Amino acid sequence: MxxxxxxxxxxxxxxxxxxxxxxxxxxxxxxxxxxxxxxxxxxxxxxxxxxxxxxxxxxxxxxxxxxxxxxxxxxxxxxxxxxxxxxxxxxxxxxxxxxxxxxxxxxxxxxxxxxxxxxxxxxxxxxxxxxxxxxxxxxxxxxxxxxxxxxxxxxxxxxxxxxxxxxxxxxxxxxxxxxxxxxGGPVVKVFLPIAREAAPADVSTLRISVRGLLGGHSGEDIHRCRANSIKLLCRLLYTLKESVALSLVDFMGGLKYNAIPREAEAIIAVPAGDVAKVEELTAAYQTVVAKEYRFSDPDISITCAAADAARQVLTKASRDGLLNYLYFTQSGIVRMNPEFPDIVESSVSLGVVRLEAEQAVIHVMTRSSMKSMYEEMFCHIRRLTELHGATYEVMSCCPxxxxxxxxxxxxxxxxxxxxxxxxxxxxxxxxxxxxxxxxxxxxxxxxxxxxxxxxxxxxxxxxxxxxxxxxxxxxxxxxxxxxxx
The missing domain is CATH 3.40.630.10 (Zn peptidases)
Structure with a gap:
């Protein structure tokens, strides 16, 4: 002692x-x-x-x-x-x-x-x-x-x-x-199939990091409108791939499914000549989100740095499937409580993402004081999962x-x-x-x-x-x- x-x-x-x-x-x-x-x-x-x-x-x-x-x-x-x-x-x-x-x-x-x-x-x-x-x-x-x-x-x-x-x-x-x-509501673990291929020639490998978020409890702090690092990173990658030929090597975010994710990181490969453009777009994005979350997350840091050369990347279909799934997954307040107007009734939290050898593992947590609402949010997750050819399991469902x-x-x-x-x-x-x-x-x-x-x-x-x-x-x-x- x-x-x-x-x-x-x-x-x-x-x-x-x-x-x-x-x-x-x-x-x-x-x-x-x-x-x-x-x-x-x-x-x-x-x-x-x-x-x-x-x-x-x-x-x-x-x-x-x-x-x-x-x-x-x-x-x-x-x-x-x-x-x-x-x-x-x-x-x-x-x-x-x-x-x-x-x-x-x-x-x-x-x-x-x-x-x-x-x-x-x-x-x-x-x-x-x-x-x-x-x-x-x-x-x-x-x-x-x-x-x-x-x-x-x-x-x-x-x-x-x-x-x-x-x-x-x-x-x-x-x-x-x-x-x-x-x-109450179910905690859902999604298994999204992914495939890899050899990295393109003449590319530079970069690490994009989102840090400095406050995070917090995914239920009790959801009304504070804090940033979700996974969502921020996904949004940036969408911006980048519209401007450069972006290959995705890895994506990880969050530590606990019941906590608002504070950190996320992606490894990307881009043509060597586009590194400066990626750095410029990342810096501009940092300015945008710093303004959006200046009250809830004043210390947001989004950085771009060199990483070890990648040998493999996700196929284009796998890259797009993962980013689409993360982009269209609900996360945040869904509805306030009509009887107690200052209280959140229903929400979803995208909590954890990890890439394994042949699948991405994604944790999503639903919460509602009304059973029909968390059943509806779960239905949304299930349908999105089915559309992406993925599978899921319900880890728990608290009444x-x-x-x-x-x-x-x-x-x-x-x-x-x-x-x-x-x-x-x-x-x-x-x-x-x-x-x-x-x-x-x-x-x-x-x-x-x-x-x-x-x-x-x-x-x-x-x-x-x-x-x-x-x-x-x-x-x-x-x-x-x-x-x-």
Whole structure:
């Protein structure tokens, strides 16, 4: 264990467990170590627990004195994190602890993701389970694995184990904003056939790079209209191939399908005499997009540099097929929510592109709080895929969590927040997937659900941070809320 940075940071109960989690590898799909940590926690506190093959864990704390006749409450969070780092940063997420610091009110990781999504939710739940200063209703803590890659952990969870009737999800990232519904939709992996041929003679090979974008969460940040590096690069290549004889050697963009891609790169081959023209057009394009995204992505950088000579290039048909597919794939807001006008209802995110030996692999993620809308967006992807002679697989399909205007826990949260802080909270239907939808479908009874959490910013990106003051408020609120349910 590294020297503790948060030992004297309040609430100590919460930040003790959060700092533990920053030392444990927990990238999606690599949760064995963090699951073992949670098992040891359950044993140390005398809690009943159960794990499964997917590394999900459920813990139970018995009802305290005076709460024996109250319905049980389920706390829920996910143990995994998105692992991203800035270019050139040496960090092995499989073994290295997260490096973070305190900056005023922020706990921030400069060069990597912090894992506050959803490590802070896990820490809040553990602190509640370990809290001996208060009595609570019967508590269950469901900590799921592999949420960030498409919620495959909760998909494998046995919902019949749930005994409570109220569920508090701790995967929200705005203190004072309660989530009362969320989006669902399929994540689609497309396989587009490609073919290669010998590179033409007398060509120069160039590397076109798109860097400096802010990226962010492909659902929660989609309304910020940030640039998509894959789309920007595709647009530039279209411009170039209209002016020069362009051959495409390679194309790659994005790291995680659930993050807005921040970087993309293409290797191209052009006649040696056209290099200056490519450089000129690239510089002009940089000026154009810098103006278009001057507010959302002020540090966009689009560069052209020499690359190692290419031996093979994509055939013209493969080049055009790939660029057409990327160009005509939807990405961004599709529709705003008519009932909550400031909230995105439906969107698509083109997240990852990689070229393999005989195919391009493309990840597209749909989101909507309305099932018919994400089905329609999926239909668009399917038809575009079929038109290009490609195939696809649905990696996951998270169900939506439909807003319940008669929710009892929503009413209790609103009254308590008003009492504690002298103002009404905000409510929103989240344009991202929460595990509430899956758990609501799996539970043996109807669950009354709400989601809350402290302020977490720059999710899924280097520079992610959680604020100390908001964590203090959530800790105080959560303890009071559990006593009222």
């Amino acid at each position: 590294k020297d503790r940075i948060l030992a004297n940071t309040e609430p100590k109960e919460v930040f003790h467990y959060f700092e533990d989690l920053t030392c444990i590898p927990r990238e999606s799909g690599n949760e064995a170590a963090v699951c073992a940590y949670l098992v040891e926690f359950a044993k140390a506190h005398g809690l009943e627990y159960q794990t499964d093959d997917a590394h999900n864990i459920i813990m139970r704390r018995s009802a305290g004195k005076g709460f024996e006749d109250r319905a049980g409450v389920i706390l829920q969070a996910h143990m995994d994190m998105v692992c991203e780092k800035n270019a050139g940063v040496e960090h092995d997420f499989a073994k290295d602890p997260i490096s973070f610091e305190i900056e005023g009110d922020k706990i921030i990781a400069r060069d990597t993701t912090l894992g506050a999504d959803d490590g802070i939710g896990v820490a809040l739940a553990l602190a509640i389970l370990a809290d001996k200063s208060r009595e609570y209703p019967a508590l269950e803590f469901v900590c799921t694995a592999d949420e960030e890659r498409g919620m495959t952990g909760v998909e494998a969870f046995d919902g019949s184990l749930l005994q409570g009737s109220t569920l508090i999800n701790l995967d929200s990232d705005d203190e004072g904003v309660f989530i009362i519904g969320c989006a 939506e969590w439909e807003y319940d205007p008669d929710s009892g826990v929503k009413k209790t949260c609103g009254e308590l927040y008003q009492k504690l802080y002298g103002k009404a909270p905000k409510y929103m239907v989240l344009h991202a997937g929460l595990e509430c939808g899956e758990l609501g479908e799996k539970a043996p009874r109807k669950l009354d659900m709400i989601s809350l959490g402290p302020d977490v910013r720059n999710l899924h990106s280097p520079g992610e941070y959680v604020t100390i003051s908001s964590t203090q408020k959530v800790w105080h609120f959560l303890r009071e809320l559990l006593c009222q349910l």
